[in-house]
Amino acid sequence: MVTMFRGPRWKIAVYGRDHGVPHFHIEGPDFRCSVAIATFELIVGTVPTAVLKDALEWAGPNQALLMQTWQELNG
Template sequence: MGKLIQIGNIIIRVYANDHLPPHFHIITPDADALVDIETLEILRGKLSRRSEAEALVWARANGNLIVDEWNRTNPRFPIVGKGTKS
């Protein structure tokens, strides 16, 4: 549930009923991080530079998809005015 994409060994995921602020997870075999959806700032965790760069390139290009998935799986805390379904 919530897996948006896998890029090599990098998984980008949004969990249902998650906490604020709105964020997504970047998961690799060796590390994971929480990333703010609006600013793309890493809130917690640490990734290799390469994994972080690859994931954030995808996130910048697919921000609407991430927002839509957050809103679908976290209806208590919607991100208003962004995404394709806002």
């Protein structure tokens, strides 16, 4: 697992040996979700709207880095 970004009480992480479409996780103390890297669509799980907004603000300009990291860990 690689933590890509940390928010105030949440983080964006990419896991190795993960399945499905390339995705990242947004995790906090009371929530966890998976988001597709290519489309930024929520795949599964829950996340507060404000956290999703903040996470996607970081993910947008870092989409290539997220994909590269996912491929390195799951290639």
